[in-house]
Amino acid sequence: MxxxxxxxxxxxxxxxxxxxxxxxxxxxxxxxxxxxxxxxxxxxxxxxxxxxxxxxxxxxxxxxxxxMKVRTPRFRVRSATFDAFNVSRQPNNRTFDISMNAQVGVKNANFGRYKYQGTTMTFLYRGSQVGEGVIQKSSVGWRSTKKFNVAVQLTSDNFTSDSQLAADLNANILRLTSQAELKGKVALTFIFNKKKSAKMNCTMDVFLTTEQLANISCD
The missing domain is CATH 1.20.5 (Single alpha-helices involved in coiled-coils or other helix-helix interfaces)
Structure with a gap:
């Protein structure tokens, strides 16, 4: 056991x-x-x-x-200087003829260069075109802002309402609208390009007494 x-x-x-x-x-x-x-x-x-x-x-x-997300570049008027400022308030000759250098900015928030074609920027006064400027073909680096000047001749030759012009000249303020469209591409890689158009629609005031551009607002 x-x-x-x-x-x-x-x-x-x-x-x-x-x-x-x-x-x-x-x-x-x-x-x-x-x-x-x-x-x-x-x-x-x-x-x-x-x-x-x-x-x-x-x-x-x-x-x-x-x-890789493609954003629409921002395109707007930033400021302006004036070379010539001719304004007439005579009852039979109410006119303005202004040489303006508008500083324009194109802001590219993408991680790729934005290449755009040349275009024309127009300025309107009470719905009538009073000037235009040429924007040359160029590009903006990734996540940067390109600033450049556009020469514009503002003239009241095409404006027909004398009473409205008289009121604005007496108030020493001209309310302008700038419009333009940039067509281009965002190059994210060597082979990937995305078409993007940037539109400008800005309003601004030209102060006649001080010869300054102010109250710029862009959509």
Whole structure:
């Protein structure tokens, strides 16, 4: 009885070397531990792979929503100076003839250069065109603003309402509107170009007594 009680549940079997013996239970336990270790490694590698996929997806989403998102450039009149300022308030000769240098800005908020074609900027007074200026073909660097001057000759020759002109000249304020459209492309990469047009629609006041441009407002 005592011999049976002391007998190990895992009998000895010949080992790989002559004269050595190992218990079968120990061998099975070793194989089970090895399988568990491999399973843990596979689980760890799977977690690493999932984390990498999530990270890459986040990077792609951020890249798409920020860098690759194409925004419409802003195009507006910023200020102006005057070379000649001729205004007549005579009852039979109410006119204005003004040489203006309008400073124009094109703001490009994209992560790529904006290349635009040449165009014409028109100035309106009470719905009638009173002047225009030529904008040359050019480009704006990524996330930057290009400023340049446009020479414009403002004249009342095409305006027919003498009473309205008389009232504005007496008030020493001319309310003008500037309109233009830039057509171009945003070059995000060497092969990816997106067409974008920037429209200008600004209102402004020319103060006749001080010869200044003020109250500029653009849509």
């Amino acid at each position: 005592a011999g049976k009680e002391n007998q190990s549940p895992h009998p000895l079997v010949p080992g790989p070397a002559n004269g050595t013996y190992v218990r079968t239970g120990d061998d099975e336990a070793g194989r089970g531990g090895s399988r568990e270790l491999r399973r843990q490694k596979r689980k760890k590698y799977l977690l690493y792979f999932v984390a990498f996929v999530i990270f890459q997806t986040g990077v792609i989403l951020i890249f798409t929503m920020t860098i």
